[in-house]
Amino acid sequence: ASMADEGLTKEQKLEIARAFILSAPPGEVNDVVQDVSTLVGADAGLQEKLPTILQEYNENNNVVLKGADGASVVISKAGMVEPNKYKDPVGGKLVTVDHTAGEITATEPLQPVDAAAEESRGLIQAAMNKYVAENVSAGSVCVHAASASSFHVALVTTKLNPRNLWNGRWRSTWEVTVGGAGSGEITGQVVAEVHYYEEGNVQLNAQKTAKTPLSFNDPPSFAAAVVKAVKEAEAELQTFLEDSYRSMSDTSFKALRRKMPLTQTKFQWHKLTAYSLAQELTHK
Amino acid sequence: MDKVTPSLSLMRRLPPNKIEQNLNGLLNLIPEETDELLQRVDQPLKEETDAETGRKFLLCDYNRDGDSYRSPWSNKYEPLIEDGFLPSEKLRGMEIEFNELFDAYRELYYEGGTSSVYLWDQDVGFAGCFLVKKNVEGDRYVKTGCWDSIHVVEAVETDNKTSATYKLTTTVMLYMGVGKADLGDTLLAGSLTRQSSL
Numbered sequence: 001a002s003m004a005d006e007g008l009t010k011e012q013k014l015e016i017a018r019a020f021i022l023s024a025p026p027g028e029v030n031d032v033v034q035d036v037s038t039l040v041g042a043d044a045g046l047q048e049k050l051p052t053i054l055q056e057y058n059e060n061n062n063v064v065l066k067g068a069d070g071a072s073v074v075i076s077k078a079g080m081v082e083p084n085k086y087k088d089p090v091g092g093k094l095v096t097v098d099h100t101a102g103e104i105t106a107t108e109p110l111q112p113v114d115a116a117a118e119e120s121r122g123l124i125q126a127a128m129n130k131y132v133a134e135n136v137s138a139g140s141v142c143v144h145a146a147s148a149s150s151f152h153v154a155l156v157t158t159k160l161n162p163r164n165l166w167n168g169r170w171r172s173t174w175e176v177t178v179g180g181a182g183s184g185e186i187t188g189q190v191v192a193e194v195h196y197y198e199e200g201n202v203q204l205n206a207q208k209t210a211k212t213p214l215s216f217n218d219p220p221s222f223a224a225a226v227v228k229a230v231k232e233a234e235a236e237l238q239t240f241l242e243d244s245y246r247s248m249s250d251t252s253f254k255a256l257r258r259k260m261p262l263t264q265t266k267f268q269w270h271k272l273t274a275y276s277l278a279q280e281l282t283h284k
Numbered sequence: 285m286d287k288v289t290p291s292l293s294l295m296r297r298l299p300p301n302k303i304e305q306n307l308n309g310l311l312n313l314i315p316e317e318t319d320e321l322l323q324r325v326d327q328p329l330k331e332e333t334d335a336e337t338g339r340k341f342l343l344c345d346y347n348r349d350g351d352s353y354r355s356p357w358s359n360k361y362e363p364l365i366e367d368g369f370l371p372s373e374k375l376r377g378m379e380i381e382f383n384e385l386f387d388a389y390r391e392l393y394y395e396g397g398t399s400s401v402y403l404w405d406q407d408v409g410f411a412g413c414f415l416v417k418k419n420v421e422g423d424r425y426v427k428t429g430c431w432d433s434i435h436v437v438e439a440v441e442t443d444n445k446t447s448a449t450y451k452l453t454t455t456v457m458l459y460m461g462v463g464k465a466d467l468g469d470t471l472l473a474g475s476l477t478r479q480s481s482l
Contacts, residue, residue: 031297197297256429267388
C-alpha cells in the first residue's frame with residue numbers, strides 16, 4: 001500500500017463518527033460522543049459538527065430537552081424553526097436549544113398562527129396528555145399543527161439506570177392528515193429500545209408501524225380518534241413484547257439451544273461411550 | 285493516547301446486531317490497533333468445511349495460521365498449507381477426545397449446529413477454546429437466529445501434578461429476530477461474558 005493511501009480523510013472520519021453517534025443507545029449519547037472524539041482526534045473537526053449530528057439524533061429520537069424554570073420541549077423535526085430553535089406549543093414558547101449540551105438555553109413567547117389549526121391541535125394535545133398520564137410512565141408528548149389538516153405527534157419516555165448498567169426508551173411518532181369532511185388517516189411507528197450492558201452488550205429493538213383510517217364528526221371526536229389509534233398501536237406492540245418474553249424461553253430460545261436435552265437429564269460428561277453408541281444407532 | 289479503551293467501550297454501547305460494521309469503522313479509525321482489537325472484540329464465529337472429512341468446523345484465532353484454518357477433525361489446514369502450526373501429539377490426543385465429547389454435548393443441547401475444540405500450550409499448562417455455533421432460519425418462533433458460544437479455558441497443573449486450576453471465560457453471542465408483520469418486529473441481539481475459576 002502506498003504511503004499516500006494511509007489514513008482516512010477528515011470527511012470519512014466524520015462519517016464514521018456520525019454513524020456511531022446516531023446509533024447510541026438511550027441515555028448514552030454523551031458517552032458515545034466522548035469515546036468517538038478520542039478516536040477521531042482533535043483535528044478531525046468533530047466539535048464543529050456535533051451540533052448538527054446531535055440535532056439529527058435528538059429529532060430522530062423525540063429527545064426531551066430541559067431548561068431553567070421547568071422549561072421542557074420534545075425535539076421533533078416538525079417543530080423546528082431553525083437548527084437550534086424549536087416550537088413548544090405545549091408551553092406556548094419558542095425555545096432556543098444547545099444540542100451539544102443537551103439543554104434549553106432561552107425561551108420566548110410563541111403565537112399560534114392559525115386559529116382553526118390551533119383549536120384541533122389543542123384538543124389532540126389535551127387528549128394525548130390524558131392518554132400519556134394514564135398509560136405512559138413519566139412520558140412526554142407534543143402535538144404540532146402544520147395546518148388545520150396536518151398534525152404531528154411525538155411521544156417519548158425513557159427509563160435510565162446507568163448505575164445498574166441498563167437504559168431504555170419508548171417512543172412513537174405519528175403523522176395525522178385530514179382528507180375530506182370527517183375522514184383522515186394516521187401513520188407512524190412505535191419503537192422500543194433497551195440496552196443492558198453489565199459485562200456484555202445486549203440490546204432489544206422492537207418496532208411496529210401502523211396506518212389507520214380516522215373517521216369523526218367534529219374536532220373533539222377527531223382528537224379522540226387520533227388517541228384511539230395511537231393507543232391501539234402502542235398496546236399491540238406492548239402485548240407482543242410481553243407475550244414474547246413469556247414464551248421466549250420455551251420457544252425462540254429452544255430453537256437455538258435447549259435448556260435440557262430430550263432425555264430430560266443433564267449431559268453426563270463421563271458417559272461419552274453411551275452417547276456415541278446411541279448416536280450411531282439412531283443415525284443408522 | 286489510549287485508543288483501545290474507548291474502542292472497547294464503544295463496542296459495549298453500539299448495536300450488537302452490527303458488530304462487523306462497527307468493528308470495521310473502528311479499524312478504519314485506528315488501523316494501528318488492528319491486532320489488539322481483532323483479538324479482544326468477540327465476533328460471531330465463521331464456519332468452514334473440512335475438505336478431507338466433509339465436516340464443518342469453526343474459525344477463530346486459535347486455529348488460524350496465516351489465512352488458513354486448521355480443522356479439528358482432520359488436523360489439516362483449509363486451504364491446505366504445508367507446514368502449518370500443529371499441536372503436540374499429547375495435546376492433539378486430548379483435542380480429539382474433547383471434540384468427540386463436545387460434539388455429543390452439542391447434539392443433545394443444540395440439535396444441530398457446529399462445534400469445535402482447539403488446544404494450545406501455554407508457558408505453564410495449556411489452554412483450549414470450546415466453540416459452538418447454531419443458526420436458525422424460518423422457524424415457527426424465530427425468523428432468523430444465531431447462537432455463538434466461545435469458551436476459553438486455561439488449565440495449570442500444580443507442581444506435584446495431583447491437581448489443577450482452571451480458569452474459564454465464556455462469551456455467548458445471540459442474534460434473535462422474532463417478528464409478525466402486523467404485530468411488530470423485534471430484534472434481541474448481544475453478548476454476555478462471564479468468568480469463573482475452579
